[in-house]
Amino acid sequence: MWFVFALLSAVFAALTSILAKVGIEGVNSNLATALRTIVVLAMAWGMVFFTNAQGGISAISKKSWLFLVLSGLATGASWLCYYKALQMGEASKVVPIDKLSVVITLILAFVFLHESFTSKSVIGAVLITAGTLIMVL
Secondary structure, eight states: OHHHHHHHHHHHHHHHHHHHHHHTTTSOHHHHHHHHHHHHHHHHHHHHHHTTOGGGGGGOOHHHHHHHHHHHHHHHHHHHHHHHHHHHSOHHHHHHHHTTHHHHHHHHHHHHSOOOOOHHHHHHHHHHHHHHHHHHO
C-alpha cells in the first residue's frame, strides 16, 4: 500500500509544479508560497479532524515536537526556494534539480540514520544525478 501512496505523491507533486508555474505568474513567490501554505494547512488539519486524530497531540514527545518543527522549517525553506526557482526558471529544469533531494536524502539517511547504502542505491543515485544533469544542461 505504501507504493500506491508514494506513486500518488509523485503524481500530486507533478501537478503541484505545473499548477504552481501557471499560478505564480505575476505573483511574488513568497506570497504565492504563503497562500499555498494556508491551503496545505487547512487540508492537513481537515484530515486530522476527519480521521479523529487530534487526541494524539498530547502524546507527542518533546523530541518528536523538536524534529517536527525542524522538519516544518526545512519544508518552508524548501517551498520558498522552490517557488522562487519556479518563478525564475522553466519547470522542466527546476523540477529535476529539485528532485536531487532523492540523492541528498539517500546520503543523509546513510550518515544520520545509519541506513544501508547498497550498490542499488549508489547506482540509483548516480543515475538520478546523471539524468538531472542531462536534463538541465
